[in-house]
Each structure stands twice: as C-alpha cells, then as structure tokens.
Amino acid sequence: xxxxxxxxxxxxxxYKNNFMPQVHRIGRGTMTLAMILSFLPVAYFIIVxxxxxxxxxxxxxxxxxxSIGIGMWLSEPEAYWPVLGSAGTYIAxxxxxxxxxxxxxxxxxxxxxxxxxxxxxxxxxxxxxIVASVVANLIILLVIVLAGEKILSVLPDVVTAAFSFVVISxxxxxxxxxxxGRGGMKAVPGILPYIAIAIVVWIxxxxxxxxxxxxGMAISVGASVAFGYTRYRSDLKKSEAAPAK
Amino acid sequence: xxxxxxxxxxxxxFAAILISLVLVQSFLFLRLALNFNKKNNLVNAVEMxxxxxTGAIAAxxxxxxxxxxxxxxxxxxxxxxxxxxxxxIGAPGWELFMANIAAQTAGVEFGSAEFTPAIFTFCIFCMVxxxxxxxxxxxxxxxxxxxxxxxxxxxxxxVSFMPYLSSSAMFGLLGxxxxxxxxxxxxxxxxxxxxxxxxxxxxxxxxxxxxxxGSFSLAVGMIAGMIVGxxxxxM
Numbered sequence: 022x023x024x025x026x027x028x029x030x031x032x033x034x035x036y037k038n039n040f041m042p043q044v045h046r047i048g049r050g051t052m053t054l055a056m057i058l059s060f061l062p063v064a065y066f067i068i069v070x071x072x073x074x075x076x077x078x079x080x081x082x083x084x085x086x087x088s089i090g091i092g093m094w095l096s097e098p099e100a101y102w103p104v105l106g107s108a109g110t111y112i113a114x115x116x117x118x119x120x121x122x123x124x125x126x127x128x129x130x131x132x133x134x135x136x137x138x139x140x141x142x143x144x145x146x147x148x149x150x151i152v153a154s155v156v157a158n159l160i161i162l163l164v165i166v167l168a169g170e171k172i173l174s175v176l177p178d179v180v181t182a183a184f185s186f187v188v189i190s191x192x193x194x195x196x197x198x199x200x201x202g203r204g205g206m207k208a209v210p211g212i213l214p215y216i217a218i219a220i221v222v223w224i225x226x227x228x229x230x231x232x233x234x235x236x237g238m239a240i241s242v243g244a245s246v247a248f249g250y251t252r253y254r255s256d257l258k259k260s261e262a263a264p265a266k
Numbered sequence: 267x268x269x270x271x272x273x274x275x276x277x278x279x280f281a282a283i284l285i286s287l288v289l290v291q292s293f294l295f296l297r298l299a300l301n302f303n304k305k306n307n308l309v310n311a312v313e314m315x316x317x318x319x320t321g322a323i324a325a326x327x328x329x330x331x332x333x334x335x336x337x338x339x340x341x342x343x344x345x346x347x348x349x350x351x352x353x354x355i356g357a358p359g360w361e362l363f364m365a366n367i368a369a370q371t372a373g374v375e376f377g378s379a380e381f382t383p384a385i386f387t388f389c390i391f392c393m394v395x396x397x398x399x400x401x402x403x404x405x406x407x408x409x410x411x412x413x414x415x416x417x418x419x420x421x422x423x424x425v426s427f428m429p430y431l432s433s434s435a436m437f438g439l440l441g442x443x444x445x446x447x448x449x450x451x452x453x454x455x456x457x458x459x460x461x462x463x464x465x466x467x468x469x470x471x472x473x474x475x476x477x478x479x480g481s482f483s484l485a486v487g488m489i490a491g492m493i494v495g496x497x498x499x500x501m
Contacts, residue, residue, distance in 0.1 A: 067387060074387075099403075126320075139415065152295060154322060165329075244438065245437060
C-alpha cells in the first residue's frame with residue numbers, strides 16, 4: 022500500500038476510534054430490542070389471550086406484506102443514510118416517519134448549522150436535532166390521538182383538503198434549501214443531472230416496470246452517487262494535472 | 267369496533283413500552299453526542315441549543331400534516347395502536363396501507379362484526395411485520411457503510427469525494443420523492459410557491475440574525491405551498 026494517509030485531527034481520531042463504534046453498539050443493541058418488543062403485543066394476544074387464526078392466514082399475510090415491502094426493506098435505509106448518518110438512521114428507523122420527518126429535520130439542522138453529516142460536528146448537531154424532533158413528534162402525536170377528532174371537526178374542509186399538498190410543498194422548499202446551501206443559482210447546472218437521473222429512474226420503476234417501485238428510491242440514489250463519482254474522478258484528474266500552487 | 271375497543275387499553279401498555287424504548291435510544295445517542303462534543307469542543311452551547319430548537323420546530327409541520335391519515339387510522343384500529351405504530355417505527359400512510367392489506371388477506375372489513383380480536387391481532391402483526399425487516403437492515407448494513415466512508419476519508423487527495431457524495435445522494439433522493447408526490451398541475455404551483463416562500467422567508471430570517479427564526483423557514487414554505495396548491499385545485 023503506497024497510499025498516503027492524512028494525519029487526522031484529535032477530534033477526528035476520537036470520532037473514528039470511539040464515537041463511531043459506540044454509535045453502532047447503541048444502534049445494534051436498541052434495534053435488536055425493538056425487533057423483539059414490537060412483536061410483543063402480537064405474542065401476548067395469541068399466546069395469552071388465545072386470539073389465534075390459522076397459520077395459513079398468517080402465511081398469506083407475510084407473503085402479501087413481503088411482496089410490497091421487500092424492495093424498501095432492502096434499500097430504503099441506505100438511501101437515507103447519506104443524509105441522516107448512522108446514528109440518525111438508527112433513530113429514524115426506530116422512531117419512524119423517516120421520509121416525512123427525520124429527513125427534512127436532518128437537512129434543516131445541517132443547513133442552519135452549516136455542518137455536513139460526514140464531519141464530526143455534523144454528526145453531533147444532527148443527533149441533537151433528530152432527538153429533539155422525536156420528542157416534539159411524540160407530544161404532537163399524543164395530542165392528535167387524544168383530541169384528533171375534535172381538532173378535525175373545527176378545521177374547515179378547505180384546510181383538511183390542503184393537507185394533500187403538505188409533502189410536495191415540503192419537498193419543494195427542501196429542494197431550494199439544498200440548492201442555496203450548495204452555492205445558489207451557480208450550483209444549479211451541477212445539480213440538474215442528478216435530478217434528471219431521479220426522474221428517469223422514477224419513470225422506469227413506476228411506469229415501465231411498476232413492480233420495481235419498492236427499489237426505485239435506492240436505485241435513484243445509487244445511480245446519482247455513481248454519476249457523482251465519475252465527476253469526482255474527472256475533477257480529481259483535472260486538479261492533479263494542474264500545476265501545484 | 268368492539269374488538270378494537272376491548273383491546274385498546276391493553277395495547278396502550280405495549281405502546282408505552284415501545285415509546286420508552288424510543289426515548290431510551292434517543293437519550294443514549296444524545297448522551298454520546300454530548301460527551302463527544304464536550305471532549306472535543308466542536309459545537310458551543312448556543313449552537314447546541316439552536317440545533318435542538320431547529321429539530322423540534324422542523325418536526326411541527328410534518329407532525330401536524332399526518333393528522334388526517336392518523337385519524338382515519340384511529341377509526342380503523344383505535345387510538346392505542348395508532349399511537350404505537352405512528353410514534354414508533356412506522357409512519358401513518360404506511361401503517362394504513364399495511365392494515366388494509368391485513369384486512370384484505372383475512373377477507374374482513376374494518377368495523378364489521380367479523381372483525382374479531384383474532385383478526386385485529388393479525389392486523390397488528392401485519393403492521394409490525396411491515397417494518398421489522400428495517401431493523402435487521404440497519405443492524406447489518408450501517409457499520410460496513412461507515413467503514414467504507416472512513417476508508418475513503420483516509421485517502422489523501424486534493425479533492426474530497428464527500429461533497430460529491432452528499433450532493434448526489436441528496437438530489438437523487440429529493441428528485442425521486444418529488445416524482446412520487448407529483449399528482450397534478452397544482453403540484454407544480456405548490457412546489458414553486460413553497461420554494462419562493464422559503465427563499466423570501468430565509469432572507470428575512472438572515473436579516474434578523476436569529477437562527478431560531480430560520481428554523482421556521484421550512485414550515486413557512488409548506489404553508490405557502492398548501493395554500494397555493496389548494497387555491498389552484500379549486501379554480
């Protein structure tokens with residue numbers, strides 16, 4: 022190996038040797054526990070209460086849920102991971118609402134704090150921000166569950182109908198947020214190819230081969246990153262060819 | 267609803283256990299991040315407070331947006347199951363989807379007399395099973411991914427791959443998600459309106475010089491998009 026290694030700063034050294042292994046210890050431990058605990062109510066009702074159905078019904082349920090979920094199960098966390106980081110992904114997949122909440126929260130925090138997720142600082146602020154969103158979400162959800170019908174009866178129909186634009190509006194604002202964070206208008210030409218790739222992949226996975234929809238998001242991210250990598254290689258070559266300053 | 271009502275109380279107990287796990291995990295990660303920060307002085311107290319505020323405020327819009335789906339879920343599976351599934355692991359839309367699949371598989375309608383405790387248990391099983399494989403995925407995959415990034419960081423070169431990775435992944439993800447929610451011409455107007463409102467509010471927030479104002483930008487964009495999208499639909 023003739024590869025040169027950069028000397029890491031103490032913070033980066035600590036990040037790599039202590040922080041990251043800890044993240045995975047906590048993450049793997051809590052996810053194992055979650056796996057067991059989430060099936061607990063089902064086990065209780067079947068074994069203790071005897072609310073059982075024939076095994077064949079359960080098998081049919083497993084098959085239909087799997088056929089829809091499998092693509093997402095295998096690929097979705099990897100699509101969000103470059104934005105959420107590992108700790109963020111563990112928290113997001115335990116607390117839920119990944120695309121609709123943890124993803125925009127992580128993006129907003131990183132932009133406001135001007136910290137990328139690949140840096141130690143970015144990891145710290147993202148964890149703090151996502152944890153705050155977990156608490157806020159639980160409180161709001163509890164209010165909705167307990168008083169939801171009253172809230173809904175007070176809201177006029179026009180307002181509840183407008184909720185159907187919530188997600189697309191959020192994504193639109195996030196798109197602008199990210200363009201701004203990467204240099205504004207002059208970054209647009211560099212960004213367009215990634216968006217074009219995403220659109221092509223979406224059409225391919227939803228219209229041409231509709232049964233591919235579960236894989237689409239990961240394919241889109243994968244293809245964009247692959248394209249980003251070829252760009253990186255060519256920029257690297259250019260910078261190496263240029264005389265050193 | 268009889269089965270749902272009779273089991274609702276018991277399910278609250280399980281919901282409380284799972285919510286506790288979510289809070290414990292959050293606490294463990296938070297403690298890790300704070301200790302790490304204390305040792306290395308990366309983020310000062312003001313920035314830390316601002317990160318927490320940003321996270322909490324940015325969660326408000328999306329939390330409230332799920333109210334309509336959450337309520338239809340309550341009508342089907344009761345308040346405890348809705349809280350358990352939407353507060354932990356799942357998201358309202360996905361859980362609604364899973365619950366429907368379960369009922370379809372069992373050949374039963376929600377709220378009907380055939381919706382027995384056994385069917386309801388099966389329904390909860392399908393919702394749990396719909397998200398459980400994600401746990402295995404994260405347990406297996408995230409560590410190798412991090413090792414890969416650390417290796418890439420060690421390579422000494424003039425240009426770092428990291429900005430390329432974050433840009434390409436972000437826009438691949440955003441572009442795809444927008445296509446997913448793209449329904450009509452009103453969607454375009456909603457995107458444009460939310461983007462514009464975001465830019466304007468963000469400029470205003472920077473003028474005030476208070477980061478707390480900036481954390482409302484996303485919510486302002488969302489509200490603008492909702493209003494314009496709805497107006498266009500009604501025209």
